[in-house]
Amino acid sequence: MNWETILVAAIAALGPLLGTILTIKQQNRLIDYRMGQVENSIKTLSAKVDKHNNFDRRIIVIETKLGIKDKQEEKAS
Numbered sequence: 001m002n003w004e005t006i007l008v009a010a011i012a013a014l015g016p017l018l019g020t021i022l023t024i025k026q027q028n029r030l031i032d033y034r035m036g037q038v039e040n041s042i043k044t045l046s047a048k049v050d051k052h053n054n055f056d057r058r059i060i061v062i063e064t065k066l067g068i069k070d071k072q073e074e075k076a077s
């Protein structure tokens with residue numbers, strides 16, 4: 001084998017190798033971006049769930065203050 005053949009083969013192998021590396025880096029950036037969007041969505045949904053849970057607690061407090069009794073409490077009396 002002569003050196004020219006080895007050099008040409010090495011140069012030919014660099015193209016696909018660099019293309020693969022660049023594609024992997026680009027895909028990683030895209031995945032990071034999408035994960036950030038998912039994390040923001042989860043935070044938003046968690047805030048909505050917390051707000052809903054607090055509403056449930058406030059209703060119980062309001063019912064207690066207004067003297068509204070549960071049907072089961074009325075039957076027990």
